[in-house]
Amino acid sequence: MKNVMTDEEFEKGMHLLFNSEVPEESCFTFDKNEEIQVCVVNKKNFNSKCLCRAIVCILLVVAVFPLINIIHKNIEKDDASLISAEILERIGECERVYSFGEYLKNEECLRLAGLIPDEEYDISDAEIFVYTVSDGRRKIYTQEAYTVWYDEDGKAFEFMMTKESVSDEFSENIIGADCFKGEFSSVSGVRNIESMFRNKSAEVIYEGEVIRKSLDEYGMPEQELHTDMICMYSRYNGQLVPMCVYNISCTLNCNVFKGDDIPDTTAGIIVSENLTEYNITLAYDCSRNNAIRLEENRMIKENIWNHKTERTE
Amino acid sequence: MYSKFDIGYYLEECRERLSRLCINLCSNRHDAEDLFQDTCLRAVKYFKKYNRDMDFEKWIFRICVNTYRTNLKRKNRYKTITFETTYEYDLFFSCIPENEHQHDERYRDLLIAVNKLPEKYRTILVMRYFNDYSEEETAKIIGIPKGTVKSRLSKAKKIIREVIECEECNDR
Numbered sequence: 282m283k284n285v286m287t288d289e290e291f292e293k294g295m296h297l298l299f300n301s302e303v304p305e306e307s308c309f310t311f312d313k314n315e316e317i318q319v320c321v322v323n324k325k326n327f328n329s330k331c332l333c334r335a336i337v338c339i340l341l342v343v344a345v346f347p348l349i350n351i352i353h354k355n356i357e358k359d360d361a362s363l364i365s366a367e368i369l370e371r372i373g374e375c376e377r378v379y380s381f382g383e384y385l386k387n388e389e390c391l392r393l394a395g396l397i398p399d400e401e402y403d404i405s406d407a408e409i410f411v412y413t414v415s416d417g418r419r420k421i422y423t424q425e426a427y428t429v430w431y432d433e434d435g436k437a438f439e440f441m442m443t444k445e446s447v448s449d450e451f452s453e454n455i456i457g458a459d460c461f462k463g464e465f466s467s468v469s470g471v472r473n474i475e476s477m478f479r480n481k482s483a484e485v486i487y488e489g490e491v492i493r494k495s496l497d498e499y500g501m502p503e504q505e506l507h508t509d510m511i512c513m514y515s516r517y518n519g520q521l522v523p524m525c526v527y528n529i530s531c532t533l534n535c536n537v538f539k540g541d542d543i544p545d546t547t548a549g550i551i552v553s554e555n556l557t558e559y560n561i562t563l564a565y566d567c568s569r570n571n572a573i574r575l576e577e578n579r580m581i582k583e584n585i586w587n588h589k590t591e592r593t594e
Numbered sequence: 595m596y597s598k599f600d601i602g603y604y605l606e607e608c609r610e611r612l613s614r615l616c617i618n619l620c621s622n623r624h625d626a627e628d629l630f631q632d633t634c635l636r637a638v639k640y641f642k643k644y645n646r647d648m649d650f651e652k653w654i655f656r657i658c659v660n661t662y663r664t665n666l667k668r669k670n671r672y673k674t675i676t677f678e679t680t681y682e683y684d685l686f687f688s689c690i691p692e693n694e695h696q697h698d699e700r701y702r703d704l705l706i707a708v709n710k711l712p713e714k715y716r717t718i719l720v721m722r723y724f725n726d727y728s729e730e731e732t733a734k735i736i737g738i739p740k741g742t743v744k745s746r747l748s749k750a751k752k753i754i755r756e757v758i759e760c761e762e763c764n765d766r
Binding site for chain 1: 605609610612613614616617618623626627630631634635701704705708719720722723724725726751754755758
């Protein structure tokens with residue numbers, strides 16, 4: 282009968298299993314030229330011109346290499362890998378035939394763009410957020426992104442920043458219309474709600490319910506209004522969908538529902554003795570020109586806004 | 595002869611440890627060799643971007659883990675260990691020093707338990723032990739917070755114990 286493994290045995294066992302030196306004859310060797318050829322042959326959409334160039338380069342490497350060595354005996358240039366790297370760089374350039382719009386279509390592309398951290402590969406319970414940067418007229422998406430994982434209760438438990446960033450070359454080509462098409466129509470919907478809050482002499486109607494009357498009726502209390510916006514990719518009906526998500530938060534220095542029932546809406550109303558808070562979160566599917574508000578409000582989750590408020594408009 | 599500006603020099607320096615990492619991640623010599631080649635290929639491709647102030651090994655180990663995970667997702671190519679032949683079993687345990695062979699059975703149970711772990715726990719465990727990295731170093735290589743490494747290691751150990759104890763119950 283076996284005994285239960287002690288901590289010491291466990292540590293020793295793990296060390297021996299994973300940290301025992303691999304014998305020389307069992308170590309692998311990197312075959313550079315072979316790999317390059319495999320890489321070229323396996324490219325499905327590879328431009329034949331590039332293929333020819335790469336093969337010519339490889340042949341040149343093989344044929345001319347000894348000559349280079351003879352000519353430059355005093356210079357340590359017997360490094361096939363440096364030349365190989367150049368070839369691969371060229372191959373890489375040839376691969377960049379897609380626009381950024383296409384680039385964002387699937388997870389693998391997102392990962393290649395550095396928008397999904399390398400750390401996780403299972404993002405079924407995660408959402409990907411992309412910071413927005415504005416250069417005045419156009420919006421540039423990304424150079425920084427992060428994912429958020431949720432537990433079974435929908436609480437965010439892990440935030441992961443990307444370690445890589447999209448190159449300057451890419452970011453120059455990313456414009457709002459490419460990947461978040463309906464952003465402008467989604468903004469207009471949010472602005473309507475904001476303007477209702479700003480209009481102190483009118484009531485605010487949200488989802489068919491009066492959630493705030495004219496401020497006169499409450500003795501003109503102080504009101505603070507703030508809107509956050511973030512672009513994100515989120516799973517919706519099994520697909521990664523580009524979304525624009527807004528959070529309108531409004532605080533009133535009085536309890537506007539004293540003695541009344543709080544209306545049944547998704548306005549996230551919290552009341553205390555002398556305070557009323559509204560947290561309205563709106564998510565729009567921006568994969569088409571006319572953004573569609575998503576009924577399933579997945580964004581009322583803790584901590585998200587705290588982590589990006591500084592970076593939003 | 596390699597110079598220090600040549601990736602070949604670095605690859606040669608870490609060949610054994612990189613081979614070991616690939617074998618530990620894949621636990622299958624054929625897949626491990628593929629992973630080794632893929633990792634080296636990526637390293638060659640991105641060598642120009644390698645910051646020489648950084649430890650090369652940590653840089654390439656990270657590429658290795660990321661390549662492993664990408665391939666895992668893309669092709670479901672690397673499966674957890676099953677010793678399909680006696681040769682594979684012997685080869686794996688031939689790496690363990692001679693005087694420890696008497697514990698082979700014990701390590702076999704441990705290895706089987708490790709390979710029953712969900713991937714995210716297993717990878718952390720391999721990274722932590724294959725080169726005696728600290729939790730902090732493991733976190734940096736994989737690119738996750740130290741706290742996450744700690745909690746996953748703890749969870750991994752718990753699962754392993756449960757698996758081994760469960761096996762023992764079945765044996766009785």
